[in-house]
Amino acid sequence: MSYPLSTSHFPLPTPHSPLPTPHSPLSTFPLTPSSLLTFGDLCVDLILSGGDVVPQFGQVEKLVGDYTLEMGGSCSIFACQFARLGLPAAILGRVGRDSFGDLILARLQEAGVETRFVSVDPALKTGLGIALCRQDDRAILTYLGSITAVTPADVTDDRLACAGHLHHGSYFLHAPLRPHIPSIFARARRLGLTTSLDTNWDPADAWDDRWDEILPLVDVFLPNEAEALRIAGEHHLPAALARLHRLGAPLIVVKRGAQGALLSQDGQILEHTVAPALAGGDAIGAGDSFDAGFLAAWLRRLPLPEALRIACACGRSVAGKVGGLAGQLTWEQIQNGY
């Protein structure tokens, strides 16, 4: 079910100009319509793979084939991919005063992400995800710590006004911030920012929320297929898309794993299929890198089919590697055909 979709430059739903006047020292972060701010669900991932990774109680010691220790967190992986695609990205969050916190700051800075809004909190332990990866599936144990350490009070107008776009990629996991997202997104809109939201999975599997209040504040909505179905309360994607549009989402981009992705806008649907990712990857961060690819193209005002293609290339490349950062493409690679 593929329909033609205009390849002309899309209109940005929220006017970018005039941008608010910078009024604090924080505003030295590049202030352009394409500079982006996101919330830090800052953590590290310890990824165990190979052999029998299923633990057995009764003090049984099992040997695994390999491990990787890497920065994790949807928004954090997203920010690294967005910066690698050549646009300014800043992250707002906290890490603990520990070696995991050091690793996270190093990874963000290596990718070119602005970290001046990340504070080191000695009272906090840096968040940790332990991923047990089998060929076809994974199980994750998470210690939240710094993952949910951003508070609504951290999201000041000064900080929002440093960027042209606000992205949130950890909506359900970041429970303390969640009730405040409608007012934060509304504030961002008033300050002239465009917005995007990837809910990711609801650990409570409840999916209920004030979607009719939230989705009209989201310029680009980026669920995966299972998330779109659950949020809409539908069993089939066309019905789910129709419902999400009725709830107020103008542009919906749906990730479909190895099947690629599709987008829906103004009654038109565009699909993009992908070649299989390289074997041996764990798909961690594929969705977050996809989001960054789409937004880096959308904020450059590239045609939507082009944005979808770039997003899929970013997601597929990360899906073929271990961890959320390996495999992230640069804008130069995108321009040179990867």
Ligand SMILES: Nc1ncnc2c1ncn2[C@@H]1O[C@H](COP(=O)(O)OP(=O)(O)OP(=O)(O)O)[C@@H](O)[C@H]1O
């Ligand atoms: N096995 C794969 N082969 C090729 N491309 C893939 C594969 N897995 C993911 N991708 C690409 O990455 C995109 C995003 O992946 P996916 O659909 O898994 O997102 P997600 O469910 O949000 O993932 P995440 O677990 O990171 O939240 C897909 O739309 C696709 O373009």
Ligand SMILES: [Mg+2]
């Ligand atoms: Mg996802």
